[in-house]
Amino acid sequence: DAMVIQNPRYQVTQFGKPVTLSCSQTLNHNVMYWYQQKSSQAPKLLFHYYDKDFNNEADTPDNFQSRRPNTSFCFLDIRSPGLGDAAMYLCATRRGDTQYFGPGTRLTVL
Amino acid sequence: SQQGEEDPQALSIQEGENATMNCSYKTSINNLQWYRQNSGRGLVHLILIRSNEREKHSGRLRVTLDTSKKSSSLLITASRAADTASYFCATDSTGGFKTIFGAGTRLFVKA
Numbered sequence: 001d002a003m004v005i006q007n008p009r010y011q012v013t014q015f016g017k018p019v020t021l022s023c024s025q026t027l028n029h030n031v032m033y034w035y036q037q038k039s040s041q042a043p044k045l046l047f048h049y050y051d052k053d054f055n056n057e058a059d060t061p062d063n064f065q066s067r068r069p070n071t072s073f074c075f076l077d078i079r080s081p082g083l084g085d086a087a088m089y090l091c092a093t094r095r096g097d098t099q100y101f102g103p104g105t106r107l108t109v110l
Numbered sequence: 111s112q113q114g115e116e117d118p119q120a121l122s123i124q125e126g127e128n129a130t131m132n133c134s135y136k137t138s139i140n141n142l143q144w145y146r147q148n149s150g151r152g153l154v155h156l157i158l159i160r161s162n163e164r165e166k167h168s169g170r171l172r173v174t175l176d177t178s179k180k181s182s183s184l185l186i187t188a189s190r191a192a193d194t195a196s197y198f199c200a201t202d203s204t205g206g207f208k209t210i211f212g213a214g215t216r217l218f219v220k221a
Contacts, residue, residue: 040216041214042198043153043211048208050207055208088150090153094207097140097202098143099153099155099209101145101153106150
């Protein structure tokens with residue numbers, strides 16, 4: 001059974017056109033994360049939530065925003081995607097010390 | 111800056127051989143974890159070792175932790191073609207939920 005679901009799996013957008021990636025979880029975990037992962041690199045933390053308490057990494061560009069309307073859902077909004085934002089975006093939840101990742105959304109920017 | 115550094119960056123071995131990957135980190139940690147990522151997929155948690163532990167086993171996996179050297183190693187014994195993936199170490203800094211991943215080792219196991 002899928003526990004962390006990301007939609008869509010593949011997203012194509014145009015330069016400067018806003019895009020929203022979504023994540024949902026069936027685990028009822030308090031902590032959720034968004035990571036950006038570029039080819040052959042480590043996942044880079046963008047934000048994390050503890051319940052609705054939002055934590056933004058200092059080097060996360062202002063172009064990236066996030067919303068968590070309830071425990072189950074979390075969204076990543078990219079206001080004006082640039083070519084450098086093309087990447088895999090990973091959502092994860094956490095229980096205890098273990099993170100549970102979704103399959104990722106691969107974003108292409110044309 | 112990135113917390114964990116891993117070596118080697120890439121490793122190619124024959125099926126049945128052992129694979130060893132190393133990870134170094136910079137700050138104090140509560141625990142260190144290893145994750146696996148198949149190409150184009152999300153990460154899967156493999157094993158966690160706490161800062162007061164020195165060695166841990168899970169099936170064909172063996173993890174060591176040396177807090178004095180700020181380093182860890184992951185050993186996969188009797189590797190299989192299905193072990194082909196990227197392996198990442200990850201550390202939690204003390205007092206928070208922030209996890210930092212190393213650059214990863216890309217393992218290729220030839221059948």
